[in-house]
Structure formats: C-alpha cells, structure tokens
Amino acid sequence: SAAFGLDQSLIRKLIEVKSPQLREMVVQEMNNSPERQLAFRIWAKNIMETRRGGNDIRTLGFMSESVADAVEQRTGEPPARLLAMSGKNVLHADSDKHHTDEIALSPDDFALLPSLLAHPKAVLWDKRHNNLMYLIDTKDGTAKIAVNAPYSIKRQPDQLDVIVNVYRVENMDKLKSDIQGGQLELLEGRVD
16 A cells, blocks of 8 residues: 555655654654554454455554664664564454464454554564564453564565564463573563
C-alpha cells in the first residue's frame, strides 16, 4: 500500500536524524497513531474474514531506539526498525492449527496488535533463533510477537523487520526458565 511505502521512506529519513531523543519521540508518536492502528485493524479483519492474505504488507509499528541499539549490539548490523506483517503472516497467526492449539489471539486482541506492540510488557532476544520477541498483555493472557529479519546478511536500505508469528504464550514458567537458562535475554520490561 502507499502508506507502507511512506513508512519505509519515513523510517529511512528518521534514522538520519542525529538526536536519539528526537528519533524516539517520533517513533512513539507513529506507534501511538490512532489512524495507523485503525488501518491495520481494518486490513487484518478483512484478511481473517475472507481467508485471503497475499504478500501485501502493512506496518505494525516501529522499533524503539533502545531496542534497535540492543539488536545492533547483538548482530553487528543496524535493524531496519520497521516492524511489518504480511497477509500470509496474518493467516498463519489465525490458522486452524493455532486455534486448535489454543494459542491464536482473539480477533479483538489481533486488531489491537499495533497498540499492544507500542507498549510491550517485555522485549526479549532469542539467542537460539537470533530474533526479537515482544511480549504483550492481551485480554486472554500474554502473547508473543516473534520478529525476524535477515540480521546475518548485509542489509539493504529498504529491508524491514518482519513479524513472523503472533501467538499466546502457553507456559510462562518455560519462558522464565529459558531466560534463567540463557536461551532468552531480557532486553526491556518484566516477565512476571
């Protein structure tokens, strides 16, 4: 969509701004935009209702300054900072398998993903998969948003960090155990 292309241009320009505080303020404003959240909600709802999701991509949010710094420290590459989701990702997250396993988000929680991502409960680094995980509080409990990007290859300026999967966390004790065991690293927030 045109808005997604604009988001890509905007984030590229924003990275050029010298002041980290100013960048963070702009990211917070963009993440909290009611218009952006509404556009995602309508798009995701249409995909879930029609069961058709292609390669079209929508912005879910923008990575905060501190999380972007943490990713760069761990990968040696600056992340794209644009968190996006494809129609296929929406269908996968809302799949029969996720519903059968009782890990699918409710349609209401799914519609709120941009605002939930803007205020995560915690941000983790998965050392096994070299990716980010945002933990969010939903109506049905804690959910995990796995963000994947080709951190191991040289970045192209218009690449983005793609939301690979979204699902409810079944076992918080396992998650805490993975943090204590060193497989997951807590970057921000709390896991309680």
